[in-house]
Amino acid sequence: MNNDIIDNLVKILKILPGIGPKSAQRIMFFLLRNKKVGVDLYKSLNDVMLNINQCTMCFNFTTKNVCDICSSQDRINCKQICVVENPADIFAIEQTGQFSGLYFVLFGCLSPIDGIRSSDINLDILENRLKKNTIKEVIIATSSTVEGEITSNYIAGICKNYNIIVSRIAYGIPVGSEIESIDFNTLSHSIIRRYKVNS
């Protein structure tokens, strides 16, 4: 476009996840053609940047000092804590309606290759919390990747020191999938971890 202002917008849009040079250009032209959306986005970003920070208990994003989940009367004395990698995971788990305890967000996984250590992903803060002996069960909901497993093992090690029950969300075939299309590893896990059917 030979225009610094427009080029700058495209440059910033390209930084966003999943947006390449072509998408960034398309979004830029869309915003120029639909200025109301552009103004709404501008106002919304202002709101978010000014008002959203991290919960001091679980590190999820919130407008308050302590988030709604951590300060909920139904959950505040709950003895189960679910450890996740990202706030998006809390959102996904909450939608299942199968868990009504507390959460803790790591913002990443241990990764020796990338130099990510326990203190980089709040694991020391988690340990301090577990020391206080208010938590009876830690449910580990990290990803099923090498890094997710390393992180899971690390957390299990901490829990052992404080006699806390540890559980890991189940591996297995996704609901609705056909056996023949499942990869070898997942199918192995689903056979090893088979459960008794009550008849």
Add this chain to the structure above:
Amino acid sequence: MNNDIIDNLVKILKILPGIGPKSAQRIMFFLLRNKKVGVDLYKSLNDVMLNINQCTMCFNFTTKNVCDICSSQDRINCKQICVVENPADIFAIEQTGQFSGLYFVLFGCLSPIDGIRSSDINLDILENRLKKNTIKEVIIATSSTVEGEITSNYIAGICKNYNIIVSRIAYGIPVGSEIESIDFNTLSHSIIRRYKVNS
């Protein structure tokens, strides 16, 4: 997230082209984790919304009353005008370096099904400009779709009234492609419009 401010940002991001619910959520979490990018995007949107408007000559986006191309000393007296659907097309054509005339942006195509008429896409303004007899050739660079063709035919009709040369950018096989992978219509065109090779 059960948070109005964050939900609102996701809602607006979903309106952008190519961004679905999952991408919107990912971008939102990215912006919360990378507040500098969020602030940069906010400032950039502000700049764009306040400073960018449409050129009064060609309707391309610009910070001025008349854009750099329309006011360029090299082009101002050019007798060729290239008609495109979108400002992005100008950007693409300029990158080829094969055209150094004027442009005119329609912002769309004629589409009887969608009720888009000539006055909706600046065609009456284009006609007024062609009436003045300063343009000798109109190069039609609309898409190779049904709507692009209808629009092209309509513009060719106007040009005929004012004795202006009309040309259409060439159809054919894309450079670097294999003949066997080309669709039937494109290959037909490339044979019909074959050109003499100087030997």
